[in-house]
Amino acid sequence: MPANRRTKWIAAGLLACLACLALAGCGKQEPDTATASANATPPPPAPPRVLVVGTDAAYTPFESQNEKGEIVGFDIDVVKAIAGKAGFKVKFVNTPWEGIFNALDQGDRDLLVSAITITAERRQTMDFSKPYFEARQLIAVRRDAQVARFEDLKAMKVGVQNGTTGDEVVGKLQGKSSGNIKRFESTPLALKELEAGGVQAVVADNGVVEHYLANNPGGGFKTVSDAAFPAEQYGIAVKKGNAELLARINKGFDDIKADGSYDKIYAAYFGSTLR
Structure with a gap:
Protein backbone atom coordinates (compact mmCIF):
# COMPACT_ATOMS: atom_id res chain seq x y z
CA MET A 1 0.00 0.00 0.00
CA PRO A 2 1.48 3.34 -0.96
CA ALA A 3 2.72 5.44 1.92
CA ASN A 4 0.30 8.29 1.26
CA ARG A 5 -2.62 5.86 1.28
CA ARG A 6 -1.43 4.22 4.49
CA THR A 7 -1.26 7.66 6.09
CA LYS A 8 -4.85 8.38 5.07
CA TRP A 9 -6.04 5.06 6.60
CA ILE A 10 -4.25 5.80 9.87
CA ALA A 11 -5.71 9.29 9.98
CA ALA A 12 -9.20 7.95 9.30
CA GLY A 13 -8.80 5.37 12.11
CA LEU A 14 -7.69 7.97 14.56
CA LEU A 15 -10.66 10.15 13.69
CA ALA A 16 -13.02 7.21 14.21
CA CYS A 17 -11.53 6.50 17.63
CA LEU A 18 -11.83 10.13 18.65
CA ALA A 19 -15.49 10.16 17.56
CA CYS A 20 -16.24 7.09 19.68
CA LEU A 21 -14.57 8.66 22.70
CA ALA A 22 -16.58 11.85 22.20
CA LEU A 23 -19.84 9.89 22.01
CA ALA A 24 -18.93 7.96 25.16
CA GLY A 25 -18.24 11.23 26.95
CA CYS A 26 -21.57 12.69 25.86
CA GLY A 27 -23.40 9.60 27.11
CA LYS A 28 -21.94 9.79 30.62
CA GLN A 29 -24.77 10.53 33.15
CA GLU A 30 -24.40 13.02 35.94
CA PRO A 31 -25.47 11.83 39.41
CA ASP A 32 -29.16 12.39 40.19
CA THR A 33 -28.99 15.16 42.80
CA ALA A 34 -32.66 14.72 43.73
CA THR A 35 -32.13 11.01 44.45
CA ALA A 36 -28.97 11.76 46.39
CA SER A 37 -30.75 14.36 48.47
CA ALA A 38 -33.64 11.98 49.16
CA ASN A 39 -31.26 9.27 50.34
CA ALA A 40 -29.24 11.62 52.55
CA THR A 41 -29.70 11.32 56.32
CA PRO A 42 -31.95 14.19 57.49
CA PRO A 43 -30.51 16.50 60.14
CA PRO A 44 -31.62 15.71 63.69
CA PRO A 45 -34.61 17.74 64.90
CA ALA A 46 -33.89 20.75 67.06
CA PRO A 47 -34.22 19.98 70.76
CA PRO A 48 -37.53 21.18 72.24
CA ARG A 49 -37.41 24.56 73.90
CA VAL A 50 -37.47 24.50 77.68
CA LEU A 51 -40.37 26.62 78.94
CA VAL A 52 -39.87 28.46 82.23
CA VAL A 53 -42.75 27.90 84.64
CA GLY A 54 -43.26 30.35 87.49
CA THR A 55 -44.72 29.01 90.74
CA ASP A 56 -44.85 30.26 94.32
CA ALA A 57 -43.62 27.11 96.07
CA ALA A 58 -45.29 27.82 99.40
CA TYR A 59 -48.73 26.34 98.89
CA THR A 60 -48.70 22.69 99.88
CA PRO A 61 -49.93 20.39 98.38
CA PHE A 62 -50.11 22.33 95.11
CA GLU A 63 -46.50 23.52 95.08
CA SER A 64 -43.75 23.44 97.68
CA GLN A 65 -40.07 22.60 98.06
CA ASN A 66 -38.92 19.27 99.45
CA GLU A 67 -35.88 18.67 101.63
CA LYS A 68 -33.67 18.68 98.52
CA GLY A 69 -34.97 22.05 97.41
CA GLU A 70 -36.90 20.52 94.50
CA ILE A 71 -40.27 22.02 93.61
CA VAL A 72 -42.97 19.37 93.98
CA GLY A 73 -46.75 19.15 94.25
CA PHE A 74 -50.03 18.57 92.49
CA ASP A 75 -49.68 21.53 90.13
CA ILE A 76 -46.15 20.49 89.25
CA ASP A 77 -47.13 16.94 88.38
CA VAL A 78 -50.06 18.15 86.27
CA VAL A 79 -47.88 20.51 84.22
CA LYS A 80 -45.20 17.85 83.76
CA ALA A 81 -47.83 15.44 82.46
CA ILE A 82 -49.26 18.09 80.11
CA ALA A 83 -45.78 18.93 78.82
CA GLY A 84 -45.10 15.26 78.12
CA LYS A 85 -48.22 15.06 75.96
CA ALA A 86 -47.70 18.45 74.30
CA GLY A 87 -44.06 17.80 73.40
CA PHE A 88 -42.25 20.53 75.32
CA LYS A 89 -39.96 20.55 78.34
CA VAL A 90 -40.45 22.63 81.47
CA LYS A 91 -38.27 24.19 84.13
CA PHE A 92 -39.94 25.30 87.37
CA VAL A 93 -38.69 28.48 89.03
CA ASN A 94 -39.80 29.51 92.52
CA THR A 95 -41.38 32.94 92.07
CA PRO A 96 -42.82 35.01 94.95
CA TRP A 97 -46.55 35.53 94.63
CA GLU A 98 -46.22 39.31 94.86
CA GLY A 99 -44.26 39.45 91.59
CA ILE A 100 -45.48 36.36 89.76
CA PHE A 101 -47.86 38.05 87.32
CA ASN A 102 -45.37 40.76 86.45
CA ALA A 103 -42.77 38.07 85.69
CA LEU A 104 -45.18 36.57 83.15
CA ASP A 105 -45.99 39.93 81.58
CA GLN A 106 -42.30 40.84 81.24
CA GLY A 107 -41.50 37.53 79.55
CA ASP A 108 -39.35 36.18 82.39
CA ARG A 109 -41.78 33.25 82.71
CA ASP A 110 -43.49 31.43 79.85
CA LEU A 111 -46.37 30.17 81.95
CA LEU A 112 -47.55 30.15 85.55
CA VAL A 113 -49.02 27.39 87.68
CA SER A 114 -49.60 28.27 91.30
CA ALA A 115 -53.18 27.46 92.33
CA ILE A 116 -54.19 30.59 90.41
CA THR A 117 -57.91 31.26 90.49
CA ILE A 118 -59.33 32.32 87.13
CA THR A 119 -61.05 35.69 87.55
CA ALA A 120 -62.48 38.26 85.15
CA GLU A 121 -59.96 40.80 86.41
CA ARG A 122 -56.99 38.52 85.75
CA ARG A 123 -58.31 37.62 82.29
CA GLN A 124 -57.79 41.24 81.30
CA THR A 125 -54.00 40.91 81.54
CA MET A 126 -53.31 37.21 80.90
CA ASP A 127 -54.86 34.16 79.26
CA PHE A 128 -55.84 30.97 81.07
CA SER A 129 -55.98 27.31 80.16
CA LYS A 130 -59.03 25.18 80.71
CA PRO A 131 -59.68 24.84 84.46
CA TYR A 132 -57.72 21.95 85.95
CA PHE A 133 -58.95 22.13 89.57
CA GLU A 134 -62.06 23.32 91.40
CA ALA A 135 -61.65 24.87 94.82
CA ARG A 136 -63.73 26.63 97.45
CA GLN A 137 -62.81 28.79 100.38
CA LEU A 138 -62.83 26.92 103.68
CA ILE A 139 -62.73 28.21 107.25
CA ALA A 140 -60.41 26.63 109.80
CA VAL A 141 -61.06 27.31 113.49
CA ARG A 142 -60.31 25.75 116.86
CA ARG A 143 -62.50 22.76 117.59
CA ASP A 144 -64.43 24.56 120.35
CA ALA A 145 -65.03 27.75 118.32
CA GLN A 146 -68.63 28.95 117.94
CA VAL A 147 -68.43 29.46 114.18
CA ALA A 148 -71.07 28.07 111.84
CA ARG A 149 -70.80 30.39 108.84
CA PHE A 150 -68.58 32.98 107.24
CA GLU A 151 -70.50 35.94 108.70
CA ASP A 152 -69.47 34.78 112.18
CA LEU A 153 -65.91 35.93 111.39
CA LYS A 154 -66.87 39.59 111.06
CA ALA A 155 -65.45 40.63 114.43
CA MET A 156 -62.78 37.92 114.75
CA LYS A 157 -59.04 37.92 114.13
CA VAL A 158 -58.60 36.06 110.85
CA GLY A 159 -55.43 34.83 109.20
CA VAL A 160 -55.08 34.76 105.40
CA GLN A 161 -52.35 34.39 102.83
CA ASN A 162 -51.55 37.79 101.40
CA GLY A 163 -53.02 38.46 97.96
CA THR A 164 -55.12 35.31 97.76
CA THR A 165 -58.85 34.84 97.30
CA GLY A 166 -59.12 34.26 101.06
CA ASP A 167 -57.57 37.68 101.60
CA GLU A 168 -60.09 39.21 99.19
CA VAL A 169 -63.22 37.68 100.74
CA VAL A 170 -62.19 38.48 104.32
CA GLY A 171 -61.32 42.00 103.20
CA LYS A 172 -64.82 42.42 101.83
CA LEU A 173 -66.34 41.08 105.06
CA GLN A 174 -64.32 43.17 107.50
CA GLY A 175 -62.97 45.95 105.32
CA LYS A 176 -59.65 45.68 103.55
CA SER A 177 -57.80 47.77 106.13
CA SER A 178 -59.31 45.99 109.13
CA GLY A 179 -56.85 45.48 111.95
CA ASN A 180 -58.37 42.06 112.58
CA ILE A 181 -56.99 40.70 109.32
CA LYS A 182 -53.54 39.19 109.72
CA ARG A 183 -51.75 38.49 106.44
CA PHE A 184 -49.07 35.81 106.01
CA GLU A 185 -46.70 34.73 103.27
CA SER A 186 -48.30 31.27 103.16
CA THR A 187 -51.43 29.51 104.38
CA PRO A 188 -49.46 26.98 106.51
CA LEU A 189 -47.96 29.94 108.40
CA ALA A 190 -51.46 31.29 109.02
CA LEU A 191 -52.59 27.87 110.26
CA LYS A 192 -49.62 27.64 112.59
CA GLU A 193 -50.65 31.03 114.00
CA LEU A 194 -54.15 29.65 114.53
CA GLU A 195 -52.66 26.73 116.45
CA ALA A 196 -50.62 29.15 118.56
CA GLY A 197 -53.68 31.28 119.31
CA GLY A 198 -52.56 34.38 117.41
CA VAL A 199 -55.67 34.33 115.21
CA GLN A 200 -59.12 32.88 115.74
CA ALA A 201 -59.73 31.60 112.24
CA VAL A 202 -58.05 31.09 108.87
CA VAL A 203 -59.76 31.36 105.50
CA ALA A 204 -58.06 29.68 102.55
CA ASP A 205 -58.60 27.27 99.66
CA ASN A 206 -60.03 23.93 100.75
CA GLY A 207 -57.26 21.84 99.19
CA VAL A 208 -54.56 23.57 101.23
CA VAL A 209 -56.54 23.61 104.49
CA GLU A 210 -57.61 19.97 104.32
CA HIS A 211 -54.11 18.80 103.41
CA TYR A 212 -52.65 20.68 106.38
CA LEU A 213 -55.21 19.31 108.81
CA ALA A 214 -54.70 15.76 107.53
CA ASN A 215 -50.97 16.07 108.18
CA ASN A 216 -51.34 17.86 111.51
CA ALA A 227 -72.48 27.85 100.69
CA ALA A 228 -71.88 31.58 100.24
CA PHE A 229 -68.41 30.80 98.96
CA PRO A 230 -68.58 30.35 95.18
CA ALA A 231 -66.66 27.60 93.42
CA GLU A 232 -63.28 28.73 92.07
CA GLN A 233 -61.41 27.33 89.08
CA TYR A 234 -57.63 27.10 88.90
CA GLY A 235 -56.00 27.66 85.52
CA ILE A 236 -52.53 27.70 83.97
CA ALA A 237 -51.69 31.27 82.95
CA VAL A 238 -49.83 32.34 79.79
CA LYS A 239 -49.00 35.78 78.46
CA LYS A 240 -51.93 37.58 76.90
CA GLY A 241 -52.25 36.63 73.23
CA ASN A 242 -50.00 33.54 73.30
CA ALA A 243 -52.62 31.43 71.52
CA GLU A 244 -50.16 28.83 70.21
CA LEU A 245 -48.87 27.87 73.66
CA LEU A 246 -52.35 27.98 75.15
CA ALA A 247 -53.65 25.58 72.50
CA ARG A 248 -50.81 23.13 73.21
CA ILE A 249 -51.47 23.26 76.95
CA ASN A 250 -55.20 22.68 76.48
CA LYS A 251 -54.57 19.77 74.10
CA GLY A 252 -52.12 18.23 76.58
CA PHE A 253 -54.65 18.63 79.38
CA ASP A 254 -57.35 16.94 77.30
CA ASP A 255 -54.95 14.06 76.68
CA ILE A 256 -54.09 13.48 80.35
CA LYS A 257 -57.79 13.57 81.20
CA ALA A 258 -58.57 11.06 78.46
CA ASP A 259 -55.89 8.52 79.38
CA GLY A 260 -56.48 8.65 83.16
CA SER A 261 -53.18 10.36 84.04
CA TYR A 262 -54.94 13.33 85.63
CA ASP A 263 -57.11 11.12 87.84
CA LYS A 264 -54.03 9.26 89.09
CA ILE A 265 -52.29 12.51 90.00
CA TYR A 266 -55.43 13.82 91.72
CA ALA A 267 -55.88 10.64 93.75
CA ALA A 268 -52.23 10.71 94.86
CA TYR A 269 -52.74 14.10 96.53
CA PHE A 270 -56.42 14.27 97.44
CA GLY A 271 -57.95 10.82 97.16
CA SER A 272 -61.66 11.40 96.69
CA THR A 273 -62.16 13.83 99.57
CA LEU A 274 -62.60 16.92 97.42
CA ARG A 275 -64.91 15.42 94.79
Whole structure:
Protein backbone atom coordinates (compact mmCIF):
# COMPACT_ATOMS: atom_id res chain seq x y z
CA MET A 1 0.00 0.00 0.00
CA PRO A 2 1.48 3.34 -0.96
CA ALA A 3 2.72 5.44 1.92
CA ASN A 4 0.30 8.29 1.26
CA ARG A 5 -2.62 5.86 1.28
CA ARG A 6 -1.43 4.22 4.49
CA THR A 7 -1.26 7.66 6.09
CA LYS A 8 -4.85 8.38 5.07
CA TRP A 9 -6.04 5.06 6.60
CA ILE A 10 -4.25 5.80 9.87
CA ALA A 11 -5.71 9.29 9.98
CA ALA A 12 -9.20 7.95 9.30
CA GLY A 13 -8.80 5.37 12.11
CA LEU A 14 -7.69 7.97 14.56
CA LEU A 15 -10.66 10.15 13.69
CA ALA A 16 -13.02 7.21 14.21
CA CYS A 17 -11.53 6.50 17.63
CA LEU A 18 -11.83 10.13 18.65
CA ALA A 19 -15.49 10.16 17.56
CA CYS A 20 -16.24 7.09 19.68
CA LEU A 21 -14.57 8.66 22.70
CA ALA A 22 -16.58 11.85 22.20
CA LEU A 23 -19.84 9.89 22.01
CA ALA A 24 -18.93 7.96 25.16
CA GLY A 25 -18.24 11.23 26.95
CA CYS A 26 -21.57 12.69 25.86
CA GLY A 27 -23.40 9.60 27.11
CA LYS A 28 -21.94 9.79 30.62
CA GLN A 29 -24.77 10.53 33.15
CA GLU A 30 -24.40 13.02 35.94
CA PRO A 31 -25.47 11.83 39.41
CA ASP A 32 -29.16 12.39 40.19
CA THR A 33 -28.99 15.16 42.80
CA ALA A 34 -32.66 14.72 43.73
CA THR A 35 -32.13 11.01 44.45
CA ALA A 36 -28.97 11.76 46.39
CA SER A 37 -30.75 14.36 48.47
CA ALA A 38 -33.64 11.98 49.16
CA ASN A 39 -31.26 9.27 50.34
CA ALA A 40 -29.24 11.62 52.55
CA THR A 41 -29.70 11.32 56.32
CA PRO A 42 -31.95 14.19 57.49
CA PRO A 43 -30.51 16.50 60.14
CA PRO A 44 -31.62 15.71 63.69
CA PRO A 45 -34.61 17.74 64.90
CA ALA A 46 -33.89 20.75 67.06
CA PRO A 47 -34.22 19.98 70.76
CA PRO A 48 -37.53 21.18 72.24
CA ARG A 49 -37.41 24.56 73.90
CA VAL A 50 -37.47 24.50 77.68
CA LEU A 51 -40.37 26.62 78.94
CA VAL A 52 -39.87 28.46 82.23
CA VAL A 53 -42.75 27.90 84.64
CA GLY A 54 -43.26 30.35 87.49
CA THR A 55 -44.72 29.01 90.74
CA ASP A 56 -44.85 30.26 94.32
CA ALA A 57 -43.62 27.11 96.07
CA ALA A 58 -45.29 27.82 99.40
CA TYR A 59 -48.73 26.34 98.89
CA THR A 60 -48.70 22.69 99.88
CA PRO A 61 -49.93 20.39 98.38
CA PHE A 62 -50.11 22.33 95.11
CA GLU A 63 -46.50 23.52 95.08
CA SER A 64 -43.75 23.44 97.68
CA GLN A 65 -40.07 22.60 98.06
CA ASN A 66 -38.92 19.27 99.45
CA GLU A 67 -35.88 18.67 101.63
CA LYS A 68 -33.67 18.68 98.52
CA GLY A 69 -34.97 22.05 97.41
CA GLU A 70 -36.90 20.52 94.50
CA ILE A 71 -40.27 22.02 93.61
CA VAL A 72 -42.97 19.37 93.98
CA GLY A 73 -46.75 19.15 94.25
CA PHE A 74 -50.03 18.57 92.49
CA ASP A 75 -49.68 21.53 90.13
CA ILE A 76 -46.15 20.49 89.25
CA ASP A 77 -47.13 16.94 88.38
CA VAL A 78 -50.06 18.15 86.27
CA VAL A 79 -47.88 20.51 84.22
CA LYS A 80 -45.20 17.85 83.76
CA ALA A 81 -47.83 15.44 82.46
CA ILE A 82 -49.26 18.09 80.11
CA ALA A 83 -45.78 18.93 78.82
CA GLY A 84 -45.10 15.26 78.12
CA LYS A 85 -48.22 15.06 75.96
CA ALA A 86 -47.70 18.45 74.30
CA GLY A 87 -44.06 17.80 73.40
CA PHE A 88 -42.25 20.53 75.32
CA LYS A 89 -39.96 20.55 78.34
CA VAL A 90 -40.45 22.63 81.47
CA LYS A 91 -38.27 24.19 84.13
CA PHE A 92 -39.94 25.30 87.37
CA VAL A 93 -38.69 28.48 89.03
CA ASN A 94 -39.80 29.51 92.52
CA THR A 95 -41.38 32.94 92.07
CA PRO A 96 -42.82 35.01 94.95
CA TRP A 97 -46.55 35.53 94.63
CA GLU A 98 -46.22 39.31 94.86
CA GLY A 99 -44.26 39.45 91.59
CA ILE A 100 -45.48 36.36 89.76
CA PHE A 101 -47.86 38.05 87.32
CA ASN A 102 -45.37 40.76 86.45
CA ALA A 103 -42.77 38.07 85.69
CA LEU A 104 -45.18 36.57 83.15
CA ASP A 105 -45.99 39.93 81.58
CA GLN A 106 -42.30 40.84 81.24
CA GLY A 107 -41.50 37.53 79.55
CA ASP A 108 -39.35 36.18 82.39
CA ARG A 109 -41.78 33.25 82.71
CA ASP A 110 -43.49 31.43 79.85
CA LEU A 111 -46.37 30.17 81.95
CA LEU A 112 -47.55 30.15 85.55
CA VAL A 113 -49.02 27.39 87.68
CA SER A 114 -49.60 28.27 91.30
CA ALA A 115 -53.18 27.46 92.33
CA ILE A 116 -54.19 30.59 90.41
CA THR A 117 -57.91 31.26 90.49
CA ILE A 118 -59.33 32.32 87.13
CA THR A 119 -61.05 35.69 87.55
CA ALA A 120 -62.48 38.26 85.15
CA GLU A 121 -59.96 40.80 86.41
CA ARG A 122 -56.99 38.52 85.75
CA ARG A 123 -58.31 37.62 82.29
CA GLN A 124 -57.79 41.24 81.30
CA THR A 125 -54.00 40.91 81.54
CA MET A 126 -53.31 37.21 80.90
CA ASP A 127 -54.86 34.16 79.26
CA PHE A 128 -55.84 30.97 81.07
CA SER A 129 -55.98 27.31 80.16
CA LYS A 130 -59.03 25.18 80.71
CA PRO A 131 -59.68 24.84 84.46
CA TYR A 132 -57.72 21.95 85.95
CA PHE A 133 -58.95 22.13 89.57
CA GLU A 134 -62.06 23.32 91.40
CA ALA A 135 -61.65 24.87 94.82
CA ARG A 136 -63.73 26.63 97.45
CA GLN A 137 -62.81 28.79 100.38
CA LEU A 138 -62.83 26.92 103.68
CA ILE A 139 -62.73 28.21 107.25
CA ALA A 140 -60.41 26.63 109.80
CA VAL A 141 -61.06 27.31 113.49
CA ARG A 142 -60.31 25.75 116.86
CA ARG A 143 -62.50 22.76 117.59
CA ASP A 144 -64.43 24.56 120.35
CA ALA A 145 -65.03 27.75 118.32
CA GLN A 146 -68.63 28.95 117.94
CA VAL A 147 -68.43 29.46 114.18
CA ALA A 148 -71.07 28.07 111.84
CA ARG A 149 -70.80 30.39 108.84
CA PHE A 150 -68.58 32.98 107.24
CA GLU A 151 -70.50 35.94 108.70
CA ASP A 152 -69.47 34.78 112.18
CA LEU A 153 -65.91 35.93 111.39
CA LYS A 154 -66.87 39.59 111.06
CA ALA A 155 -65.45 40.63 114.43
CA MET A 156 -62.78 37.92 114.75
CA LYS A 157 -59.04 37.92 114.13
CA VAL A 158 -58.60 36.06 110.85
CA GLY A 159 -55.43 34.83 109.20
CA VAL A 160 -55.08 34.76 105.40
CA GLN A 161 -52.35 34.39 102.83
CA ASN A 162 -51.55 37.79 101.40
CA GLY A 163 -53.02 38.46 97.96
CA THR A 164 -55.12 35.31 97.76
CA THR A 165 -58.85 34.84 97.30
CA GLY A 166 -59.12 34.26 101.06
CA ASP A 167 -57.57 37.68 101.60
CA GLU A 168 -60.09 39.21 99.19
CA VAL A 169 -63.22 37.68 100.74
CA VAL A 170 -62.19 38.48 104.32
CA GLY A 171 -61.32 42.00 103.20
CA LYS A 172 -64.82 42.42 101.83
CA LEU A 173 -66.34 41.08 105.06
CA GLN A 174 -64.32 43.17 107.50
CA GLY A 175 -62.97 45.95 105.32
CA LYS A 176 -59.65 45.68 103.55
CA SER A 177 -57.80 47.77 106.13
CA SER A 178 -59.31 45.99 109.13
CA GLY A 179 -56.85 45.48 111.95
CA ASN A 180 -58.37 42.06 112.58
CA ILE A 181 -56.99 40.70 109.32
CA LYS A 182 -53.54 39.19 109.72
CA ARG A 183 -51.75 38.49 106.44
CA PHE A 184 -49.07 35.81 106.01
CA GLU A 185 -46.70 34.73 103.27
CA SER A 186 -48.30 31.27 103.16
CA THR A 187 -51.43 29.51 104.38
CA PRO A 188 -49.46 26.98 106.51
CA LEU A 189 -47.96 29.94 108.40
CA ALA A 190 -51.46 31.29 109.02
CA LEU A 191 -52.59 27.87 110.26
CA LYS A 192 -49.62 27.64 112.59
CA GLU A 193 -50.65 31.03 114.00
CA LEU A 194 -54.15 29.65 114.53
CA GLU A 195 -52.66 26.73 116.45
CA ALA A 196 -50.62 29.15 118.56
CA GLY A 197 -53.68 31.28 119.31
CA GLY A 198 -52.56 34.38 117.41
CA VAL A 199 -55.67 34.33 115.21
CA GLN A 200 -59.12 32.88 115.74
CA ALA A 201 -59.73 31.60 112.24
CA VAL A 202 -58.05 31.09 108.87
CA VAL A 203 -59.76 31.36 105.50
CA ALA A 204 -58.06 29.68 102.55
CA ASP A 205 -58.60 27.27 99.66
CA ASN A 206 -60.03 23.93 100.75
CA GLY A 207 -57.26 21.84 99.19
CA VAL A 208 -54.56 23.57 101.23
CA VAL A 209 -56.54 23.61 104.49
CA GLU A 210 -57.61 19.97 104.32
CA HIS A 211 -54.11 18.80 103.41
CA TYR A 212 -52.65 20.68 106.38
CA LEU A 213 -55.21 19.31 108.81
CA ALA A 214 -54.70 15.76 107.53
CA ASN A 215 -50.97 16.07 108.18
CA ASN A 216 -51.34 17.86 111.51
CA PRO A 217 -54.07 15.88 113.31
CA GLY A 218 -53.00 17.17 116.72
CA GLY A 219 -53.73 20.80 115.92
CA GLY A 220 -57.21 20.72 117.42
CA PHE A 221 -58.85 22.26 114.35
CA LYS A 222 -62.16 21.84 112.61
CA THR A 223 -63.32 23.18 109.28
CA VAL A 224 -66.47 25.12 108.44
CA SER A 225 -67.81 25.41 104.92
CA ASP A 226 -70.26 28.04 103.75
CA ALA A 227 -72.48 27.85 100.69
CA ALA A 228 -71.88 31.58 100.24
CA PHE A 229 -68.41 30.80 98.96
CA PRO A 230 -68.58 30.35 95.18
CA ALA A 231 -66.66 27.60 93.42
CA GLU A 232 -63.28 28.73 92.07
CA GLN A 233 -61.41 27.33 89.08
CA TYR A 234 -57.63 27.10 88.90
CA GLY A 235 -56.00 27.66 85.52
CA ILE A 236 -52.53 27.70 83.97
CA ALA A 237 -51.69 31.27 82.95
CA VAL A 238 -49.83 32.34 79.79
CA LYS A 239 -49.00 35.78 78.46
CA LYS A 240 -51.93 37.58 76.90
CA GLY A 241 -52.25 36.63 73.23
CA ASN A 242 -50.00 33.54 73.30
CA ALA A 243 -52.62 31.43 71.52
CA GLU A 244 -50.16 28.83 70.21
CA LEU A 245 -48.87 27.87 73.66
CA LEU A 246 -52.35 27.98 75.15
CA ALA A 247 -53.65 25.58 72.50
CA ARG A 248 -50.81 23.13 73.21
CA ILE A 249 -51.47 23.26 76.95
CA ASN A 250 -55.20 22.68 76.48
CA LYS A 251 -54.57 19.77 74.10
CA GLY A 252 -52.12 18.23 76.58
CA PHE A 253 -54.65 18.63 79.38
CA ASP A 254 -57.35 16.94 77.30
CA ASP A 255 -54.95 14.06 76.68
CA ILE A 256 -54.09 13.48 80.35
CA LYS A 257 -57.79 13.57 81.20
CA ALA A 258 -58.57 11.06 78.46
CA ASP A 259 -55.89 8.52 79.38
CA GLY A 260 -56.48 8.65 83.16
CA SER A 261 -53.18 10.36 84.04
CA TYR A 262 -54.94 13.33 85.63
CA ASP A 263 -57.11 11.12 87.84
CA LYS A 264 -54.03 9.26 89.09
CA ILE A 265 -52.29 12.51 90.00
CA TYR A 266 -55.43 13.82 91.72
CA ALA A 267 -55.88 10.64 93.75
CA ALA A 268 -52.23 10.71 94.86
CA TYR A 269 -52.74 14.10 96.53
CA PHE A 270 -56.42 14.27 97.44
CA GLY A 271 -57.95 10.82 97.16
CA SER A 272 -61.66 11.40 96.69
CA THR A 273 -62.16 13.83 99.57
CA LEU A 274 -62.60 16.92 97.42
CA ARG A 275 -64.91 15.42 94.79
